[in-house]
Amino acid sequence: MTRANLIRQILRIGFLCIVASFVLGPLLATVLGGFKSNDEIQTSALSLPATWRTDIYADILADPGFWRYLGNSLVISVATVALTLLIGAAAAYVFAQVRFFGSRMLFSYLSLGLMFPFATAILPLFVQVRDLGLLDTYWAVILPQTAFGLSLAILLFRTFFGELPKELFEAAYVEGCGYVRFFWQFTLPLSTPILATVGVFVFVQSWNNFLLPLVVLNSREAFTWPLGMMQYRGEYAVEWNRTLAFVTLTILPAVVFFVAAQKYIVAGLTGGAVKG
């Protein structure tokens, strides 16, 4: 390695480290904050705690409310993923496999959801959910989330299904396998990569969703974790250490999930970006 190259390499790593500290600093302060007393946070936000207090974390972990928030979020996210995959894949299968009159038109109709932000329809959506009597139920979040996620899911599924070998369907068909059975027995199992990608993407969106639950969930029993977190913040306004511990515990599953499902998340984002 020449001298110039070495200097360049040092500058490069140095710059990357500066950006990395900009990213990690706030996260580190958050995690550490949960182990400190409030006085200590006040004197120094970034230092290691003088004594590692674990009682705040333990308090939150022992609070059934905390687990209920997470449980609600989990149920809602899993149901949203299952519905989006099933309904979206079924529709995409029809668009990819069956030629029928009006197919293109219906596909364009279902793609409309790609065009505008969720927030534009939030008020009538609230009225709609209320009139259906779904306020404060899981369905109030699950159904609109699924409906809004369908556009992208169908777009990605259709492309993938269209690339599956045609001979397979012909062979199965001659053996007497119908369209619906083919969908169950062949298309879905062969499409696990795209199902996983879309599933992970939908899950993360649902898990992090704030605006919709904020609008349609009023009772604490039904709160998802972002609502619970804001509630908690309101209750312990001056006790930053409690809020920080709560934030840490809620983002921890996201980070673990991210590391485990990294491949799909990145593929989903960049793939969705290129195709969307």
Next chain:
Amino acid sequence: MAAVEMTAEQPSATEKLRRRLTSGRMTATLVLLPPALILFTLFVIYPLAGSGVYAFYDWNGYNTPTDFVGFANFERMAGHSVFQQSVMNSLKVIAVSLLVQLPLALLLALLIYRRTPENTVFRLIFFLPYILAEIAAGLIWSFIVDGNYGVVADLTRALGLEPYFITSDRSWAFTAVMVVIVWKYFGFHMMIYIAALQGVPKDMIEAARIEGASRFEVVRHVQIPMIKPAIIVSVFFSVIGALQVFDVVIPLTNGGPANSSHTIVTYLYTFGLARLKIGYGSAIGVTLFIAAVLVAVFYQRLFMRKPA
């Protein structure tokens, strides 16, 4: 019935195949397609159309809207200084995205797109904020910039200054929001660029180097032109994303102080939904919808060739 089955036996094998194909096709279409159509219509199209109707009424959300007011909601919105400020703020987010966030993302992508162990670690770190919930990001940063407790408090103390509360400062509160947006999203754009840069053929770069091009010239004349589609997409995401900012603002400034840091969506929430002014809120929603569609249509016409 038996006679029908008998005749069905008669046609040639291909004819039979065709018939069964058609009938199976019908069933498949009628079973598999309607759930998506119903759900989408009920929870996307119907509310959206509702916006278009309610926007012309003064309505609190109960009973049926009867108080038709024409364009009054739109006029009030356009004349409201807080709304004008929220549009300005959304434009500021776009400007910061284009002038700070995307260049930073591109620079980082160029520095770490090669597959080496240390690059993988940096890539993971930079992408990390993206997977956090926006609401958590906003809350974390509201601590960081807290004038009594956070990192900002450490800084002012170290410099011997008075405690400074950026989120209570009318002229700087929205800057805090923009810092969080850059913090949270530059990694996402970087990932788009990295994926594109890895797709640039290596021999093109080598050929340019052999012909004596400097590192900078390779970036300028080979790599950036080659990843233009990715840049176009990421700019599009920045603009559409800027129109939707909400979660980050709520824990950080909640639109304050004195309503100076609203975005279009927090304005919609605060002045429409929270006060149950469904008509007024719908007018804002319709405006946002039109803005988003115009951006999408013009952008696609100008830059994106959609595959047929």
